[in-house]
Amino acid sequence: MKKKTIKIISYLFAGVGIIFLLFGMNGTWDNISFIKKSTETLGTVVDMKVKDKTDSEGVSQTYYYPVVEYTDANGAQHVLNSSMGSGRPECEIGEGIQVLYLPENPSDGKIGTFGHMWGGMLIVWILAIVFIITGFLIEFFSKRDKRRKKKAERYSATVDAKVSEVIYNTSVEVNGRSPFQIHAQWHDEQSNKIYIFKSKNFWFDPSEFLHDTIAVKADPANYKKYWMDTSFIPEMAE
Structure with missing residues (x-):
């Protein structure tokens, strides 16, 4: 393989890693800002949406997305459809669950558990680290001789x-x-x-x-x- 090609591949991995890193930093900052500004309440799981997804190898996997109902400080009720699913139900219908919402926009709520607040960000950070390290290692080993x-x-x-x-x-x-x-x-x-x-x-x-x-x-x-x-x-x- 040409040295130029190896260098391009190493830069490509590092570049993708930096993009993930920027997304991770931005998402982490948004989450921290949301948590600081939000109000906590106790919601109730009222439904569990089930979706089947097929990966690139054709394997089907079922994911469960909780639907949570919560009441804000003014007594208004809101329904939160979680955008984060899991391979098995993490909670049961009727179970209480922490919800965070913005007082100025009570309908903008998020499930306050660690997995729902930070699970996606952890994946982004891991991808950023893996891609950046891979790019560095390709460049490092190409110059070892x-x-x-x-x-x-x-x-x-x-x-x-x-x-x-x-x-x-x-x-x-x-x-x-x-x-x-x-x-x-x-x-x-x-x-x-x-x-x-x-x-x-x-x-x-x-x-x-x-x-x-x-x-x-x-x-x-x-x-x-x-x-x-x-x-x-x-x-x-x-």
Whole structure:
């Protein structure tokens, strides 16, 4: 995959995350303002609307939306149709439930439970965090080889590791695709240990450009700190 494409994908995830973040901040502020200005009363669940929804995989799920009747400070009655449903009834018909409403507009009421007031906002905040972190991680891992190469400039050991295999790095997936990764091993005769070295990710199969061995710069005090020199392998065209 082209570096430009990876950068665009990382920016896209981060951008969507920022949009969710702005929605979350705005919604949270609106909820806080509403709670500060509102008056509390006890409403009664008078009905339970049932709606069936089908997800993208064709699985149907039943949701329950409470209908609540409440009386404001002036004795006027109002009916609140909840816009938030749940997979199972959270309350029963005839049950009392907290309601918040604005004194200047008593018909503008909301069920005052945590789930109804903050459930939607929590989902938005979680989506914001997930998208922003994903965008950051895509950018972070795409530049990991550059960081390793820079650190390797002060490593004093260079070993010729035997190329063992080229695999799909399934720990990374973008648009349903996983990159290729070169694995090489080296036997440290002094400690009689085998070290496995892994290359950066390639979005094309580098096998035809490989030789029997590949140079690896490493820290002789800790061979787990290394950088595999794949500079002889062509870069994918932009």
